[in-house]
Amino acid sequence: MAFPGYHLQRKSSFKKIITIIVLILILIIGFWFWWSYLYVFGEGVKSGQLNYIVKKGNLFKTYEGKLIQSGIRSQQPGSIQSYEFEFSVENDSLANVLMSNSGAYYDLHYKEYKNTLPWRGFSRYIVDSIVHMQSATH
Template sequence: MAEDIYKEKKRGYGKFIFWIVLIIFLFGGTTIWYKYYFVFGEGVKSGYLNYAVRKGNVFKTYEGKLIQQGFGNNSKSGALTSYEFEFSIEDEAVFKQMEANSGKYFDLHYKEYHGVLPWRGNTVYVVDKVVNIK
């Protein structure tokens, strides 16, 4: 009789440990998905392509910078200011298209994530296609 009680307690602890581990894995998986794979925002940015490069020590990624012009609040009496939009590039074909047209005016579609993955790029902004080149 004492052995049966011991086996039931042991079985109860096993179920408890199983559920705790399952909850931890589900919470951890959901957190990782939300931080690194959930698209927080997407849109289009326009400007002149400053550079498009392939760089990295371990993971070679495509990076770029867009120079946007506009009227800023901190400028003196309506003077033009420039804003920089740094981004990572998802696809090699998009990178080649940008590299061949450096210095031109681009409309780029991008996705914004909450976190950076080293194999995806150095920024939370990832350009997935070129909308227009002028």
């Protein structure tokens, strides 16, 4: 003989367990998303001559640029290659300043993320400010 209300008590305990499991899963997925896409993994300054900056993209139009750093490196014996820093820019006004001074020497502050988001740009490196700019015509 079952106790009255036993069946209802068992159902509500099961609901509580499922609710707790779902909440824990949401928290884990939320933390993973934050860690992978929103957490600033590193930041710093890169210096060099601005090669180009363009606005491109299929669905999300983002600013993408390339900075040519002074110095050379060799990935294979006997070959010489310049350092290139490819980056994205979120801020329209910052991108316009960079575009209007293409070819100038820049010190650019950037933030590095672990992964990219389509609306943030193609690169994991997001330039957020100009530390110093020196005109191309010294």
